[in-house]
Amino acid sequence: MRGNAPGAHPYMANALPETKQAMLAEIGARSIEELFHQIPADHRFRGELKLPAAMRSEAELKRHLLGLLRRNRSCEENLSFLGAGCWQHHVPAIVDEIAGRSEFLTSVWGTSSSDHGRNQAWFEFTSQLAELVRMDFVGLPVYSWGCAAGHALRMASRLNGRREVLVPRATCPERLSVIRNYCEPEQMESHIKVTLVDYQPGNGRLDLADLKRKLGPDIAAVYIEVPGYLGTIESQGAEIARMARAAGAEMIVGVDPISLGVLAAPADYGADIVVGTTQTLGIHMFAGGGLGGFIASRDEDRYAREYPTLNVSITSSVKGEPAFGLSLLHQSSYGLRDKGKDWTGNSTYLWAIASAVYMSALGPAGFREVGELILAQSHFAAKRIASVPGLSVAWPGGFFKEFVVRFDGTGKSVAAINRALAAKGIFGGKDLSAEFPELGQSALYCVTEIHSAEDIERLVGALAEVVRP
Numbered sequence: 508m509r510g511n512a513p514g515a516h517p518y519m520a521n522a523l524p525e526t527k528q529a530m531l532a533e534i535g536a537r538s539i540e541e542l543f544h545q546i547p548a549d550h551r552f553r554g555e556l557k558l559p560a561a562m563r564s565e566a567e568l569k570r571h572l573l574g575l576l577r578r579n580r581s582c583e584e585n586l587s588f589l590g591a592g593c594w595q596h597h598v599p600a601i602v603d604e605i606a607g608r609s610e611f612l613t614s615v616w617g618t619s620s621s622d623h624g625r626n627q628a629w630f631e632f633t634s635q636l637a638e639l640v641r642m643d644f645v646g647l648p649v650y651s652w653g654c655a656a657g658h659a660l661r662m663a664s665r666l667n668g669r670r671e672v673l674v675p676r677a678t679c680p681e682r683l684s685v686i687r688n689y690c691e692p693e694q695m696e697s698h699i700k701v702t703l704v705d706y707q708p709g710n711g712r713l714d715l716a717d718l719k720r721k722l723g724p725d726i727a728a729v730y731i732e733v734p735g736y737l738g739t740i741e742s743q744g745a746e747i748a749r750m751a752r753a754a755g756a757e758m759i760v761g762v763d764p765i766s767l768g769v770l771a772a773p774a775d776y777g778a779d780i781v782v783g784t785t786q787t788l789g790i791h792m793f794a795g796g797g798l799g800g801f802i803a804s805r806d807e808d809r810y811a812r813e814y815p816t817l818n819v820s821i822t823s824s825v826k827g828e829p830a831f832g833l834s835l836l837h838q839s840s841y842g843l844r845d846k847g848k849d850w851t852g853n854s855t856y857l858w859a860i861a862s863a864v865y866m867s868a869l870g871p872a873g874f875r876e877v878g879e880l881i882l883a884q885s886h887f888a889a890k891r892i893a894s895v896p897g898l899s900v901a902w903p904g905g906f907f908k909e910f911v912v913r914f915d916g917t918g919k920s921v922a923a924i925n926r927a928l929a930a931k932g933i934f935g936g937k938d939l940s941a942e943f944p945e946l947g948q949s950a951l952y953c954v955t956e957i958h959s960a961e962d963i964e965r966l967v968g969a970l971a972e973v974v975r976p
Contacts, residue, residue: 580929582792586962587934590909590953591736592652592679592784593792596765597957599868602789606861626831629856630819632863636788636801639767639866639874640781641774643806646816648785648799648855648862653682655782655800656730656761657689658849662780662802662813663728663757664699665848671725673756675713676703679736680942699727708945711739711902711911713747722754728780732761733770737943737951738885738909739902740770748777763787764801766907768874769882780804789865790858799855799862815839815849817856877956881908885954888963892952895971901946908953912936915947917974925950927973933966 521530527539536542543551562568582595589595606612610623633645649655660672674686683701690699702721705714713731722729729751733741741747748758759780760773765787773781785799786792804810811818812835820834840847869877889900889910897916914921925935936950943949954963 582934585929585932585934586965588936588952588954588958588966589934590955591937591951592681593798594787594908594953594955595792595957596787596955598789598791599865601868602861602864605864606857611857611860622831625860626819626833627829628860628863630821630831631867632859633819635863635866636764636785637803639764639772640762640778640783640803641772642778642781642803644811644814644818645801645803646814646818648801648859649816649851650797650800650855651682651685652761652782652784652786652798652800653679653685654689654797655802656682656759657686658815658851659759659780659782659802660686660699660728660730661689661849662810662815663759665813666757666809667727667755669725669727669756670698671700671702672727673702673704673718673721673729675706675731675735677706677711677735677737677739677943678703678732682736706735710904711735711737712741712743715743715746715750718747718750722750722756724755726751726754726756728757728759730759730761733773734763734766734907734909737901737911737939738906740905740907742905744771744773744776744778752777763908765874765881766878768871768876768878770878770907780810785855785858785862788862790861797855797858799858811835812838813848815847815851817841817851878907880956881954884956884958884960884963885910887960888952888954888958888966891963891967892970895967895974897974898970901949908955909951911939911946911949912952913947913949914974915949917948918976919948919974921948921950924970924973928966928969931969931973933969 521527531538562571587595611625611628629647633647637643637645649658663672664670672690674683678686687701690701691697704721705717706712707714712735718729729747731741731744731747733744735741744760751758757779758777759782760778762773762781762783764783764785781803783801785801790798802814802816814835815838817836817839818834819831822830822832824830836842838848840850885906885908889903889906889912892898892912893900893903897914897918899913899916901911901913903910914924917924921935921938921940925938928935936952939946939949939951
């Protein structure tokens with residue numbers, strides 16, 4: 508990197524050479540190089556990073572950042588059919604209004620005296636989510652769906668002492684990567700083996716014969732998703748739960764909670780632990796931070812004491828009024844640090860309040876209406892897309908919100924088609940050709956309640972034009 512500038516960096520007060528030397532002297536090092544001597548030489552970068560000069564004016568910096576942001580293409584000015592883990596749903600204005608209030612925005616964490624309704628709002632989030640998934644115990648949200656699944660698999664392993672888990676092969680690659688990270692590398696003592704279970708080519712659902720072959724006395728948990736990453740609705744949940752229990756394994760179900768107005772709750776078909784995303788519950792799409800994931804279970808001591816999350820309880824104060832506070836804090840990384848049940852963080856606690864507002868605004872009837880609308884619009888879109896010559900839908904019979912479109916009949920790649928759609932102001936579906944090569948040139952399309960019939964017809968017209976020979 509470049510040498511020290513003659514003055515301090517405008518945003519780094521400790522950038523002056525004499526300040527650096529004073530800090531090095533304090534810790535007993537003669538140079539910055541000494542701080543990194545333990546890093547092997549072939550792992551060190553010896554070149555010079557081509558960094559821009561420091562901008563010493565706030566106005567100059569703002570102009571630079573706005574220029575970078577203008578290079579982005581957002582879903583506000585483009586029609587988007589992307590999903591695959593971050594979905595475009597309507598967020599009512601009341602959600603942003605309440606989540607942005609100072610008593611919530613500035614007291615996400617702190618002492619009891621800083622709680623101005625935060626704990627009660629958190630309790631409302633856990634209570635409402637518990638009703639949705641029909642479980643009794645819900646922790647505060649973690650960073651993402653993948654983190655929630657990883658935590659749940661580790662919980663299952665701690666519960667029964669087994670060191671292998673079964674996960675669908677048709678799982679979001681990003682989510683599967685997070686799960687593998689949580690299950691740790693083979694070289695580590697606490698490694699949990701992740702074994703993938705195949706899906707049936709004819710309908711996209713889990714292959715029960717493959718599941719039966721892989722179930723055994725070493726399996727800690729069987730994990731499934733409803734709806735699955737490829738949009739399919741797993742209708743074999745009860746049978747999968749029966750098979751998992753017969754083998755002594757925990758049954759973990761990952762779910763998109765926006766679907767629970769029209770689909771059965773995981774507890775109804777045998778889930779022991781339920782995980783999923785909270786992004787569909789009033790959280791805007793964004794990058795660079797957690798979208799939120801949840802963990803839920805029955806209110807049994809054996810489950811409650813394995814949670815790595817913060818948990819909120821209700822009791823009565825001396826005046827007989829309800830009081831809210833954190834419970835089981837000692838078992839988390841907040842209470843026991845590196846000796847906690849697992850690691851967690853507070854990056855998505857504000858989203859718990861946003862989700863509580865969203866669930867309150869919708870209510871049971873609202874969830875049913877949104878779910879029915881998503882079902883109707885997505886199936887209408889699939890039927891219209893399949894009418895375009897050369898296009899087909901992989902599993903048109905049973906899906907929620909997302910579905911796989913095959914383009915092999917066009918003789919063109921998904922990448923080329925998506926580039927042509929982008930030129931028309933449309934974001935096409937996520938390219939699956941590398942992740943699932945057996946599906947050929949295919950893409951995952953997402954249709955939610957925000958898509959109108961006119962939006963769908965615009966997409967169909969654009970597809971017909973770009974795939975034409």
